[in-house]
Amino acid sequence: MGEKAEIRVVIADDHALVRGSFRLLIDHTPGLTCVGEASTGRQAVEVARRERPDVLLMDVRMPKMNGVEATREICQGPHALDTKVIVLTTFDLDEYVVGGFRAGASGFLIKDVPPHELIDGIRTVVAGDRLLAPGPLRRLIEAHVATPDRPVTPLPQITGREREVLVLVAQGFSNDQIASRLGVSMSTVKTHINRLLTKLDGRDRTHLVIAAYESGLR
Template identity: 50%
Template sequence: MSGGTGSGNGNGNGNGSGNVRVLLADDQPLVRSGLRVLMADTPDLEVVGEASNGAEAVRMAAELAPDVVVMDIRMPEMDGIEATRRLTAADGPGGARVLILTTFDEDEHVYGALRAGASGFAVKDMALDDILAAVRVVAAGDALIAPGVTRRLIADFAAGPAPAPERVPAITGREQEVLTLVGRGLSNSEIAQDLFITVATTKSHVARLLTKLDARDRVQLVIKAYEMGLVAPPR
């Protein structure tokens, strides 16, 4: 996903085999089949199961312990948002990270999916190599938001009511600049170039912001920044 963002705070998948174990959750057999064939030709990715709805995804994640669940949103019985919420709950089954892969232009639930705990959001019309890259990013413990999804998230905040006041942590002027650019969907390298600082310095600022805002990853950091009013949607 060229131009997407990653938090860079992960430690890789922990299955010990070197392969990323993937569970596919989509109610369209053709989509699952296409992804399975695509990943079968990729040495570092292994499809361990397929689910046709969210309930199956939750159950199979508990049984198969995948590293990543590639999750559609609109599915019967249980949608992808509720399934993601259950998979990412502290006491939930599976413990897998979730990459949402859906039809962007038809889906109105970007914010809900990210709030539910998804580590990434990708769209089905992306280049195949970018989808594979997104799976690897999420498996590595990073968070990824496609630039188009970031724009949609910002638009949702701009159109909605003002966020409720929350206790705002003390952040420095430079951290505010970094946070603003993160909220616009810029990558660490793009932020470094914009602010004339090194990528390593950018990563340090992002890491401190994750701690100060008590955010799990970059996706949650963007959400909390808007909720706390630290980043204002463009008018």
């Protein structure tokens, strides 16, 4: 199987200027095409179900249904789609970001991200990788779990090696780096990560990071 010939993208934002700017960028990038727009969360769900895009750029604050709720409808439940949702927001510590990840989002970007980083981000989630860089991700999760009375969520039964891998994933290490640190093969690391995703009911590596922080691992 070769690389996907064309990545189909939907843009959901309540500002027409933002949608227009993103659409212009996407339609002028080889291998990408915009197949729809939405100005509300409800429209985003409807367009996603109609067009079944590869990626949906989801503004977190929209009328009639916010981006987190729309993401949950698209990514979870009996009518879940394979669409990868990238949450877009104005601030890198937006209160909705962790909620978006837990709802099933595959990535997170600031709206004023440079054009090439937006395009790279779209391609990254289509490839099945996480989008958020380790530094901002740690800040986000730490802000989310740092409340004094926050209960610690226990992990299910995982092996000692899986715990080691989970800690390294939470610290932002790539599969290559994890393999090197633990002295194991890439395929072994991937096996551990797949088992962790199954045991922790995770959609991608971002959910593993959230689970690690919520359980008290660092």
